[in-house]
Amino acid sequence: MNNKSPILKKNYWLNSRFLLLISLLFFSISSFSKVTEENIKLKVDFIVETIKSTSLVANSSPSYFQIGVVGRGSEIRKIKAQLDNIFQGVKIQDKPVKVVSFSRIKSIANVDFVIISGETKIKPNELKAIIGNTDYILLTENLPFGSSELNYAVTPNDKIIYQVNEKALKKKGVKIKSQYLKGENRVYNQKDWLIELGEAQRIIRSQVKTIKQKKNIIKSTNVTIGKNKKVINAQNKDLVIKDSTINSQRNWLILAITSIILISSLSLLLLRSNKLRKVAIIEVERKNKEILDSLNYAKNIQKAILPNDKELTYIFDHHFILFEPKDIVSGDFYWQEDNQGLSFFAVADCTGHGVPGALMSVICSRLLTKIVKEYQISNPAKILDLAVKELAIHFSKSDVIVNDGMDLSLICIDKKSDRLYFSGANNHAYYFSKGVLHTLKADKQPIGTYDQRKPYTRSEVVLSEMESIYLFSDGYPDQFGGERNKKFSRKRFRNMLMTVQYKKVEEQQRIIKDTLSEWKLKEEQIDDICVAGIIFK
Numbered sequence: 061m062n063n064k065s066p067i068l069k070k071n072y073w074l075n076s077r078f079l080l081l082i083s084l085l086f087f088s089i090s091s092f093s094k095v096t097e098e099n100i101k102l103k104v105d106f107i108v109e110t111i112k113s114t115s116l117v118a119n120s121s122p123s124y125f126q127i128g129v130v131g132r133g134s135e136i137r138k139i140k141a142q143l144d145n146i147f148q149g150v151k152i153q154d155k156p157v158k159v160v161s162f163s164r165i166k167s168i169a170n171v172d173f174v175i176i177s178g179e180t181k182i183k184p185n186e187l188k189a190i191i192g193n194t195d196y197i198l199l200t201e202n203l204p205f206g207s208s209e210l211n212y213a214v215t216p217n218d219k220i221i222y223q224v225n226e227k228a229l230k231k232k233g234v235k236i237k238s239q240y241l242k243g244e245n246r247v248y249n250q251k252d253w254l255i256e257l258g259e260a261q262r263i264i265r266s267q268v269k270t271i272k273q274k275k276n277i278i279k280s281t282n283v284t285i286g287k288n289k290k291v292i293n294a295q296n297k298d299l300v301i302k303d304s305t306i307n308s309q310r311n312w313l314i315l316a317i318t319s320i321i322l323i324s325s326l327s328l329l330l331l332r333s334n335k336l337r338k339v340a341i342i343e344v345e346r347k348n349k350e351i352l353d354s355l356n357y358a359k360n361i362q363k364a365i366l367p368n369d370k371e372l373t374y375i376f377d378h379h380f381i382l383f384e385p386k387d388i389v390s391g392d393f394y395w396q397e398d399n400q401g402l403s404f405f406a407v408a409d410c411t412g413h414g415v416p417g418a419l420m421s422v423i424c425s426r427l428l429t430k431i432v433k434e435y436q437i438s439n440p441a442k443i444l445d446l447a448v449k450e451l452a453i454h455f456s457k458s459d460v461i462v463n464d465g466m467d468l469s470l471i472c473i474d475k476k477s478d479r480l481y482f483s484g485a486n487n488h489a490y491y492f493s494k495g496v497l498h499t500l501k502a503d504k505q506p507i508g509t510y511d512q513r514k515p516y517t518r519s520e521v522v523l524s525e526m527e528s529i530y531l532f533s534d535g536y537p538d539q540f541g542g543e544r545n546k547k548f549s550r551k552r553f554r555n556m557l558m559t560v561q562y563k564k565v566e567e568q569q570r571i572i573k574d575t576l577s578e579w580k581l582k583e584e585q586i587d588d589i590c591v592a593g594i595i596f597k
Contacts, residue, residue, distance in 0.1 A: 098218070099214060099218065100135060100138050100139060100142070101142070102214065102218060102220060103139060103201070103212075103214065103220075104139055104142045104143065104146070106212060106220045106222070107139070107143070107175055107199065108143070108146055109240070110199055110210060110212075110222075110240070111127065111152070111173055112152075113236060113237040113239070113240035114173075114197050114210075114229075114234055114235065114236050114237075114240070115153070115234070115235045116172065116195075116196070116197055116232065116233060116234045116235070117233070123155065123156075124155055124156055124157070124158040125151070125152040125153055125155040125156070125157050125158070125172050125173075126157075126158050126159075126160055126170060126171045126172055126173075127143065127147070127157060127158070127159045127160070127171065127172070127173045127174075127175065128159075128160055128161075128162050128168055128171035128173070128174045128175065128196070129143070129159065129160070129161055129162070129174075129175045129177070130161075130162045130163075130164070130165060130168065130174060130175065130176045130177070130180055131163075131176065131177040131179050131180035132163055132179075132180075133177060133179035133180070135177055135178075135179055136161075136177040136179060136180070139175070139177065140159055140161060143159045144159050147159065152172075153172075165182065165186050165190070166186070168196075171196050172196055172197070173196060173197045173199070174194075174196050174197070174198050174199065175199050176198070176199070176200045176201065177201055178201035178202035178213075182200070182203070187200075187203075187207065187208065191207075191208065191209060191225070191228055193232075193463065194232070195232070197209065197210065197229070197234055198210060199211075199212070200212075201213065204351060205223060205247070205249070205250040205253040205254075205414075206223065206225065206250065206387070206414040206415065206416075207415075208225065209224075209225045209228050209229055209234075210222065210223075210224060210225070210229075211223050211225075213253075213256075213257065215256055215257060216257075216337065216340075216341075219245065219256075220245055221245050221246075221247050221253070221256045222243070222245060222246055222247065223246065223247050223248070223253065224236065224240075224241060224246060226241075226586075227411075231463075248584035248585075248586070249386065249387055249584060249585070250355075250387050250388070250414070254348050254352075257344055257348070258345075270330065274323075274326065274327055274330060275327065277323070278323045278324075278327065281319055281323060282320070285315075285316045285319065285320075288312060289312060289316070292308060292309060292312050295308070352388075355387075355388040355389060355415070356388065359388050359389050361422070362389055362390065362393070362418050362421060362422065365393070365421075365422060365425045365426070366383075366393060366394060366395075367394070367395070367396040369381075371396065372396060375396065375398065375403050375405075376405075376594045376595075377595075378565045378594070378595035378596075379565065379592070379593060379594045379595065380565050380566070380568060380569035380592070380593050381394060381590070381591075381592050382536075382569060382572055382573055382589065382590065382591040382592075383589075383590050384535075384573075384576075384585070384588070384589040384590075385588050385589075386414070386535075386585050386586070386587055386588050386589075387414040387415075388414075389414060389415060389417070389418035390417060390418060390421065390588045390590075391409065391410040391411065391414070391416070391417020391418060391420060391421055391588050392407070392408065392409050392410070392417075392421070392533045392535065392588035392589065392590040393407075393408055393410070393421040393424070393425055393590070394406065394407050394408070394531075394590060394592055395407075395408065395425050395428055395429075397428070397429055397432050397433065399432050399433060399436070399438065400436070400438060401474070401475075401476060402438050402472055402473065402474055403472070403473040403475075404428075404432055404440075404443075404470065404471070404472050404473075405470075405471050405473075405531070405592070405594070406428065406468050406469065406470040406471070406531070407468060407469055407487070407531040407532060407533060407590050407591075407592050408421070408424060408425075408466045408467070408468035408533070409466060409467045409468065409487065409533035409534060409535070409588070409590070410424055410464070410465070410466040411463075411464040411465055411466065411508070416464075417588065420464050420465075420466065421466075423451075423454065424447075424451070424466050424468075424507070427447055427450050427451060427454070428443070428447065428470075430450070431443050431446050431447060431450065438472060439472075439481070439518060440470045440471065440472050440481050440482060440483035440516075440518055441483040441515065441516040441517055441518040442516075443470060443483070444468075444470065444483050444485055444507060444516040445515055445516055447507050448507055448508070448513070451465060451507060451508060452509075463508065463509045464508060465506045465507045465508015465509065466485070466506065466507045466508065467485050467486035467487045467502075467506050467507070467533070467534070468484065468485050468487055468507065469482070469484040469485075469487040469488065469489045469500075469502060469531045469532075470482070470483050470484065471489070471529065471531070473523065474523075475523065478522060478523045478524050479520055479521070479522065479523055480520070480521045480522075480523045480526060480529070481518055481519070481520055482500040482518065482519040482520075482521070483502075483503075483516050483517065483518050483519070484500065484501070484502025484503065485502060485503060485505060485506050485507050485516070486502055486503075486504060486505070486506055487502050487531075487532070487533065487534070488500060488501055488502050489502075489529060489530065489531050489532075490529070490530045490554060490557060491521065491526050491527075491528060491529040491530070492526070492527040492528050492529075492557075492561050493521075493525050493526055493527060494525075494527075495527075495561070497554060497557065497558055497561075500519050500521070500529075501519070503516050503517055523596070526596050526597075527561070527595070527596060527597045528561060528593060528594060528595045528596060528597070529593075529594050529596075530557055530591065530592065530593050530594075531591075531592045532553075532590065532591040532592070533587075533588065533589065533590045533591075534587070535585075535586075535587035535588050535589035535590065536548060536553060536576065536589050536591055537549055537550045537552070537553045538586065538587060539576065539579065539580060539583075539585065539586060539587070539589070540580075540583050540586060541579040541580040541581050541583045542579055542581070545583065548576075548579055556571075556572065556575055559571075560572065565593065565595050568593055568595075569593070572591060572593075576589070
């Protein structure tokens, strides 16, 4: 018995070490397999928060508040199952909650809130048809920035980022809790959206470091195995019983082979995961580059339709244009034309910003030029009336209902008769005469779809009595900022103009731009901004 006890102890130690290595490997594999489930839970938590943070008068069944999930993949089925469990026995807008599935966007009906998974392929025309035009709230995943009402994505470090299309939601009457609007993970522009998704590169570097550490562990384990083999050989010389010696050697061999196989499998698993992530990052970077290249090309196209400074200086000796797009391209634009001895100038704000707004700006700019040049219309009010009709004709060729349009302020200068004529769609203009600020009021109706439409009116001012005039979009007065994070407001805007009215035109532009920067503080720009000033005296 005394001769066998060292062998029994040695076998017990070997078996314990073998079980420990197996446990560590399966723990690593189990942790890796849980990533997907944790990712789904992260998405579900955000979806629930979004549903509770938004509200819209329900238009579905009078008996239920219905949530629609669109898609056929395994992920969306798991999301629906978790939502069913979470909202069991819960009421929203005093109605019990019911979660229903739809295989296609066209089949959506009788719902209050719709979730479209990132697995679901969406055609651009399908998405455009429902943005801002439905009686439900829309939440999408992994769409390009600014192309949906509510859109979110999961970054590679398991962080939810999201963007809110406030204009589209406000249009349909959606109320959003301020805590949700000011969430630390909300992204306000395309640049920050791309930067957040680029965080994947940092994770790749971290995983490469982890793989190197695992390789060092393998190397250390192999050294330990080699040392243990020498110990076994030394002990075998002293063993009396041959069978015990054989069993001991066999156990050590099994342990060594098993350790190598398990550690190698773990390393291959980590390497494969790293490779998949690298492929995903390369694809994201490629798509982002394509998007940025397209946007920059669109920016050049949009810039080509804007009058250049040389053209404006020829018409207006002293003027400035403050043009600050929210994104790469803008929904705001300024326009100038001459015809029949008259000079026309406008500042316009098209529906939306970014790519949708930029497309509208190109259409509306060409429309104004056509009315003045081809139709020979010189009355600003008649120009706006005809713009409404022409825009309706332009969009009538499509089966999709389009509610887009623009707000603008338009002036016509007739130097021969010493008159300035003004007409506006929602956007006023301010002018100074004898040091006093006056308002040229616009009609409260847009260029576009409007139920209670009336003919536009025209205001008239003696040109020689005017000192200066300012046209602007709503982006500047609506910008949030200041110590209390409120809108700049039209009152502050008028007061600012009164302080700069007698300064040189370059100084006016600088003060107006610096005032905006100081007001914003750390707040993101919420809309496109365009301010034009023309100095007559």
